[in-house]
Amino acid sequence: MTSTAAGTGQLLAISDLHIGYAENRALVERMRPVTDDDWLLVAGDVAETVADIEWALRTLAGRFRKVVWAPGNHELWTHPKDPVTLRGVQRYEHLVALCRDLGVVTPEDPYPLWQTPEGPVAVAPLFLLYDYSWLPAGSTTKDQGLEYAHSTGIVCTDEFLLHPDPHPTREAWCRARVAHTEARLAALPEDLPTVLVNHYPLDRHPTEVLWHPEFAMWCGTALTADWHHRFRVRTMVYGHLHIPRTTFHDGVRFEEVSVGYPREWRQRDEPPGRLRRILTEEVAAR
Secondary structure, eight states, rough: OEEEOOOOOOOEEBBOOTTTSHHHHHHHOOOOOOSSSOOEEEOOOOOSHHHHHHHHHHHTTTTTEEEOOOHHHHHHHTTTTTTTOOOHHHHHHHHHHHHHHHTOOOOOSSOEEEETTEEEEEEEOOOOOOOSOOOTTOOOOOEEEEHHHHHHHHOOTTHOOOOOOTSSHHHHHHHHHHHHHHHHHSSSTTTTOEEEEESOSSGGGGGGOSSSSSGGGGSSSSGGTTHHHHEEEEEEEEOOOOOOEEEEEEEEEEEEEEEEEHHHHHHSOOOTTTOOOOTTTTSSSO
């Protein structure tokens, strides 16, 4: 772990920037910290191409004291419009190397410590994926769930563009990532609280409001259902659902911080691209 005093800064978060849309790119161009000591947590889905990902993270890293990134599914796509054709683990490792060149914290780096009046909080970016364990009602296997999803026409593009190489399946990659991450979190001091940043929620409850509940198969894993308690989570930061809101589960705050697509944020009352304050006033760094 690395420790950085936050001074008078704020711990802020955003996700699902999707800067392939010109309107969303403009949001990033206007994005600024409140103070010189602010950190920004980016919970995935910056863009689909390496060039766009690099531009966005470079821009943000030049403005915020620290940027912490967790990958979304879109970063991991091997998209036909991206000249970088790496797949699976190789693509992820390429993005990690890019982030390190920019000074951006990744799930492979030591967890930085955010200082609060109550003591330090470990800020842990995660990369976990999903394993099809959040099945639609009436389905008991992945094949049944996928059959139902295809019948409704709600099938995640991951099925075509997110390759798990060299793992045999995306769920096998998920299990490997969960085991790796679980060991790292378990090694933290037992009295150290955390802010966990993952593209997907650690618990299924945020997916209960999805218009298409079958999409939950691509939204997380049951393997992390108790992590918000096991790892002393102050706030669980996630995106992916494009339903920005705050929920509480077993007394733990879950914060969905996505921007989403222009067609989605145009319908909301709040202005798009608003950075979310992650720790409450009582524990935020002074």
